């Protein structure tokens with residue numbers, strides 16, 4: 460029996476994780492869960508999985524949750540970043556699913572590592588912001604960082620049992636999102652509904668917008684740099700609209716090894732939870748390449764999708780530039796979703812914030828938080844108070 464803590468239980472990855480746990484209840488049990496403000500779903504999850512401890516975003520949500528659960532409930536309720544850290548460091552937890560969204564997952568994920576927990580890692584922004592700090596902590600504590608992001612999980616699977624000296628480069632695949640064929644002049648008038656309509660994956664809103672701008676792939680390039688310790692020139696991106704090949708590794712003899720499946724996050728989640736075992740996911744549709752017919756691949760277009768270029772530039776710049784890019788992106792995506800920024804403002808304003816940033820090495824976590832706060836304020840100033848009817 461493996462004890463699991465889930466950061467972000469009410470999110471898309473969190474819900475998939477709970478489904479895997481439930482299907483394999485002889486192998487896993489949930490001991491703690493952190494959510495934001497979706498109390499109705501959290502109550503249902505608590506009733507079903509009976510964790511010892513939960514956390515929600517604020518003190519007032521914690522009070523509301525207590526009321527909903529009733530006085531007979533024995534679940535310990537925490538809130539805020541300290542609450543999420545309590546979830547991540549539950550003494551019984553052996554693996555922590557890091558699936559909050561955005562840089563706010565940094566503190567709890569680092570707390571889990573410091574407490575010696577293995578990490579099933581989905582919350583990519585954390586590695587983008589603090590890759591150096593986090594990988595150093597993972598090495599120091601000797602814990603496992605198991606990728607849940609489908610591309611990184613694919614690469615992890617392809618590399619398993621193979622000597623790293625034989626690796627030439629990795630190739631991340633990208634669906635291309637809903638705007639793969641959209642003419643350049645239409646990017647200004649993209650609506651939120653259009654951007655949320657991802658062709659192959661159903662995910663949380665933030666990552667869905669990131670997929671539409673290709674920033675998601677850019678964040679994944681930075682994530683791969685830290686997970687697999689590779690320089691940017693050995694991390695390639697190729698557009699593959701069918702999302703069947705989840706990523707590939709190219710070996711020094713020219714062999715390319717790919718991981719393929721019908722797109723479903725249950726596969727990487729189950730792989731990370733059960734590693735080094737594999738679980739029988741018989742409920743999923745098996746991949747039929749004959750039925751699928753064509754699998755196609757093409758170069759990403761850097762003129763229509765500048766976010767990918769910006770992420771490579773942040774990686775090349777090093778220091779705190781990736782933290783700056785991430786914070787500006789989080790603010791711009793939130794503003795776009797709220798109808799306060801245009802879709803095309805996302806790369807435009809991120810680039811301005813990056814240009815203004817005085818890059819340097821982060822010596823402490825506080826340095827990273829400072830850059831994060833500065834970049835968010837800069838992005839806010841650029842967004843301004845005007846509402847755009849883009850919803």
Ligand SMILES: NC(=O)c1ccc[n+]([C@@H]2O[C@H](COP(=O)([O-])OP(=O)(O)OC[C@H]3O[C@@H](n4cnc5c(N)ncnc54)[C@H](OP(=O)(O)O)[C@@H]3O)[C@@H](O)[C@H]2O)c1
Nearest residue numbers: 467469470471472494495496497559560581582583662663
């Ligand atoms: N979805 C995917 O298929 C997928 C694939 C690969 C990687 N990822 C990565 O995994 C992470 C999660 O993605 P997702 O799609 O699952 O996101 P999501 O559906 O938006 O879920 C985010 C989770 O974080 C919680 N949360 C948000 N703000 C919070 C706060 N202030 N305090 C505590 N909890 C808070 C949410 O709680 P409430 O909903 O209760 O507010 C929810 O449980 C992201 O970094 C994403 O890039 C996702």
